Amino acid sequence: MAVSIIKEEKTKMGKMISFANQKGGVGKTTSAVNIAASLGVLGYKTLLVDLDPQGNATSGVGVAKKGLKFTIKDVLMGDCKIEDSIIQTEFEKLSLIPANMSLAGTEFDLLQEDTPEPWAVMRNAFASIKDQYDYIIVDCPPSLGMLTMNSLSASDGVVIPMQCEYYALEGLTQLSTTLGHIKKRYNPRLCMTGILLTMHNPRLALSVQVKEELLRHYGDRVFTTAIGRNVRLSEAPSFGQPILYYDKRAKGARDYLAFAKELHERA
Numbered sequence: 001m002a003v004s005i006i007k008e009e010k011t012k013m014g015k016m017i018s019f020a021n022q023k024g025g026v027g028k029t030t031s032a033v034n035i036a037a038s039l040g041v042l043g044y045k046t047l048l049v050d051l052d053p054q055g056n057a058t059s060g061v062g063v064a065k066k067g068l069k070f071t072i073k074d075v076l077m078g079d080c081k082i083e084d085s086i087i088q089t090e091f092e093k094l095s096l097i098p099a100n101m102s103l104a105g106t107e108f109d110l111l112q113e114d115t116p117e118p119w120a121v122m123r124n125a126f127a128s129i130k131d132q133y134d135y136i137i138v139d140c141p142p143s144l145g146m147l148t149m150n151s152l153s154a155s156d157g158v159v160i161p162m163q164c165e166y167y168a169l170e171g172l173t174q175l176s177t178t179l180g181h182i183k184k185r186y187n188p189r190l191c192m193t194g195i196l197l198t199m200h201n202p203r204l205a206l207s208v209q210v211k212e213e214l215l216r217h218y219g220d221r222v223f224t225t226a227i228g229r230n231v232r233l234s235e236a237p238s239f240g241q242p243i244l245y246y247d248k249r250a251k252g253a254r255d256y257l258a259f260a261k262e263l264h265e266r267a
């Protein structure tokens with residue numbers, strides 16, 4: 001499937017970016033899927049990695065969760081070569097390493113005594129393919145467990161999607177502390193690429209207040225692009241399509257394309 005958008009020219013090699021927030025339902029998967037598809041449309045060779053047993057990013061790009069030969073679980077457990085787990089999606093320059101419920105026990109398996117550096121399994125597994133892509137986008141599960149730790153230990157940057165609500169600010173303090181620990185102990189390269197406001201509604205006073213509070217605390221770490229609430233974004237996954245393919249004229253498609261450009265400038 002092709003979408004006609006003018007391609008960017010410059011490329012940067014092998015950037016791995018985690019989309020992480022321990023809070024559930026904040027737009028991690030919607031953002032990971034749509035940013036990955038947007039980067040592909042802009043001409044960047046992109047690999048989307050589903051690191052959540054819910055497998056929402058997998059179905060979100062039209063890949064059935066059942067009957068998969070290999071998943072990210074097999075990669076992390078050393079049961080397949082990483083190349084064999086990669087699926088070419090029907091979308092421009094977008095590949096996928098899928099996940100399904102089989103990943104649910106992997107947090108526990110990674111912590112077994114015979115894994116010497118359980119947080120570094122993903123980094124080691126991806127080392128051989130990292131530079132074959134311009135971007136590797138990881139959709140993390142809603143927790144700060146061993147799967148998310150692996151992703152953050154392997155990544156160059158982290159994007160924190162968050163909804164403009166009061167509790168989000170409290171969760172962000174905890175997440176910032178965790179990021180600090182990971183950077184210090186496991187991955188000094190890790191940068192907080194930025195905070196992405198999702199399901200934003202500028203007409204709601206709370207949305208505006210939370211945004212102001214974030215800007216006060218995190219300044220230019222807050223992306224200029226905010227993703228507005230858009231019903232087409234919530235419909236697209238049931239058709240297994242990123243928004244740019246489902247309805248490229250939707251506000252959500254414009255928002256994620258603008259965000260892809262901003263991310264590329266920053267990453």
Ligand SMILES: Nc1ncnc2c1ncn2[C@@H]1O[C@H](COP(=O)(O)OP(=O)(O)OP(=O)(O)O)[C@@H](O)[C@H]1O
Nearest residue numbers: 024025026027028029030142199228229230233234
């Ligand atoms: N900008 C948006 N406008 C409207 N609906 C949205 C938007 N972003 C996400 N949603 C919807 O909100 C719900 C949660 O989004 P999503 O699944 O991306 O969050 P998540 O953080 O990945 O959740 P989980 O923590 O369970 O993995 C979904 O139903 C999704 O379709």
Ligand SMILES: [Mg+2]
Nearest residue numbers: 028029052056
């Ligand atoms: Mg998700």
